[in-house]
Amino acid sequence: MKRIGRTLAAAAVVAACAVTGLAGPAAAHPAHPGSELLVDRHRPDVRVPFLVKRNGEAVLDLRAAANGTDWATAGAESAVVSISVDGKYATDLVVSGAAPLARQLALGGVRPGIHVLRLHLATDRSPVAGATVRIDRLEVTTYDKRDPEYQVLRFAPIMYGRNIAELGSRFQSATTDVPLIAWHEFAPAATPGHTVLTYSLIWSNEDGGTNTPALMARWGRTTDIEWTYALELDEHGDRVPGSDTYQAANHETLHSAGVYEGDHPRLETCTSNNNMCDVVDDPMRFFLSTLQTLPAGQPREHLMDTNPWTYQIMSKEMIREGKIEAPGPATTATPEVNDQRNYLYAVVGKTTQGNNSGSSWVGVALGVRLKNGNAVYLSNHVDPTWSIQRDIPAATTIELPAGTTLDDIAAVSARRVVVGADTGAPVHVTSLGRGFLLGPDYLPGPSLLDWTGDIELTTAAPEAVVWSP
Known part of the structure; x- marks a missing residue:
């Protein structure tokens, strides 16, 4: 059974040691509102003890943020926290952005007893060496041989x-x-x-x-x-x-x-x-x-x-x-990658009859038609080799005009795409999934597609509408 050593941020850090409690088998809970650990070059390293009751593999859950860092900005990409256990280097954590982000890291094998987790701002590898990393959630969980997760971590x-x-x-x-x-x-x-x-x-x-x-x-x-x-x-x-x-x-x-x-x-x-x-x-x-x-x-x-x-x-x-393609008169017809918020993110399931390898094969591209026109925007743009060859659930994207919303989509189709000589192999499209756009914050929005069935694409009938609202 896993043992959770709660190491939660206290209101103050005294003499470089932030102690928030030791626990055995108990449910973890978030840090107290408003409390946080601060890691920067102007403070002593944060040291947090945790208790282990049985030999096992330790996992660290934390939530971290760093003002002044932004993965989109050259020279300000991140601040790096180096984490050690009992003085032994365990892992680095690359922190980017002012919004708290939950991460889960491994610490390796630990023996019974009290151990000390140390968090150090690694200024040698931090683009923003003067950043303060704020941690408002921190807990260590140990998995022993009785836990099914132990083997995976081991x-x-x-x-x-x-x-x-x-x-x-x-x-x-x-x-x-x-x-x-x-x-x-x-x-x-x-x-x-x-x-x-x-x-x-x-x-x-x-x-x-x-x-x-x-x-x-x-x-x-x-x-x-x-x-x-x-x-x-x-x-x-x-x-x-x-x-x-x-x-x-x-x-x-x-x-x-x-x-x-x-x-x-x-x-x-x-x-x-x-x-x-x-x-x-x-x-x-x-x-x-x-x-x-x-x-x-x-x-x-x-x-x-x-x-x-x-x-x-x-x-x-x-x-x-x-x-990313520079803003301007560029259209969806160009193969260069546009703002990634202008793409429909989809998954297609399909099977191809017969051998589908070698220099000649048959792929599938997804197409989107909008309600305000007859143009079909294809996932593979103009390159047949950019169609989907693999017969497992496969992710793809379809570039759409800037400002398109899910409500603007009239139909999603599948197209049989020939690479090399046409082998004649039929393709059965059996599912569509996801169908989301990235929001203004580049996070996925709601999904549109949830279709299963069986539509055959052949040389004679290479395209079919698979989904429409």
């Missing part, structure tokens, strides 16, 4: 940042392609009774790999989502020796041969498109909680939907890095 990778010289400073993960959230998935292994446990991660963007317009068309976002580490567990829940792998450069799967902290492998983001290596030399460390998981039948972007702040970070990075 093997979770510790991710280090990226320091490719041509892409920025040695602390570039504080300003670009920052790790945002991580999660886990279980799947049956080939050996009966064994399980494959896979960990994945979302970065705010990728400076290499798929270009920005293609990301929006083929994947429905400009974040980067990759599996990072996988291992096989035996019938007792232990790692099968030699089974653990990671996603290396060029998306190659390699066996891990790096350093472990307990059962946690240390991996580093070491390519411009956020692939891993098992040799660590980056100064920034991201130990994200992996307690979240992906429900069956959902695209990976579902984890962004359940963490809507990721859309805000995604959009602000595109603005700051100049990857």
Whole structure:
């Protein structure tokens, strides 16, 4: 059973030690209204004790904000808090924006007793080194072997940042392609009774790999989502020796041969498109909680939907890095990415009959027609290869004229798109989901689409309206 050490902000910080209570098995609750911990370079580091009753894996929940930081503004992207337990470096937290944001981090293995959590403003890696980070919620939860979550936390990778010289400073993960959230998935292994446990991660963007317009068309976002580490567990829940792998450069799967902290492998983001290596030399460390998981039948972007702040970070990075089409006479016909608030974010489910790989294949693009005209705005713009090839629930976006609202949409259609020679393969469209726009604050608004059925697209009938109000 998990044990919760409540470490809640008190009204004052005395002699660099903020003590708000120690607790055993009890329900967590938010900090008292108006109370907060302040972390900056003008104050001693905040030190907060917490109690652990059994060996386990610790998770830190907190809510943080920093005035004067803004992920959209060059030179003011963030303030970085380095967090340690009993003097041992656990993780960095990149804080961006004045609005409090809830985050969940891992602290690693802990033994019974009283431990001290330390929060330090890392001025060496903070673009806004003079910021004050305000924390108004802070609690540590320990999961032991009796908890189902323990296994997921036990093997979770510790991710280090990226320091490719041509892409920025040695602390570039504080300003670009920052790790945002991580999660886990279980799947049956080939050996009966064994399980494959896979960990994945979302970065705010990728400076290499798929270009920005293609990301929006083929994947429905400009974040980067990759599996990072996988291992096989035996019938007792232990790692099968030699089974653990990671996603290396060029998306190659390699066996891990790096350093472990307990059962946690240390991996580093070491390519411009956020692939891993098992040799660590980056100064920034991201130990994200992996307690979240992906429900069956959902695209990976579902984890962004359940963490809507990721859309805000995604959009602000595109603005700051100049990857958004300049305002002006540009139209939806241009492939460049426009203001990301001008897109309908959708998910399509489909199946393609026969082999759909190689140089010739059949994809699907979604189209939107508005009530005030007959033009159909397509998710793949003018590039057939930007249509959706994969036969799993797939996210995409459709660029719409600025100012479009959900009430303006008259119909959503699906179009069969041929790449190379037409294989003749029919495509069955079976679901549409999501259908939201980003609001003025770049957060997702209400969803429009919730359709299931079966519509066949063929060479003779390549397009069909799938949904209309």
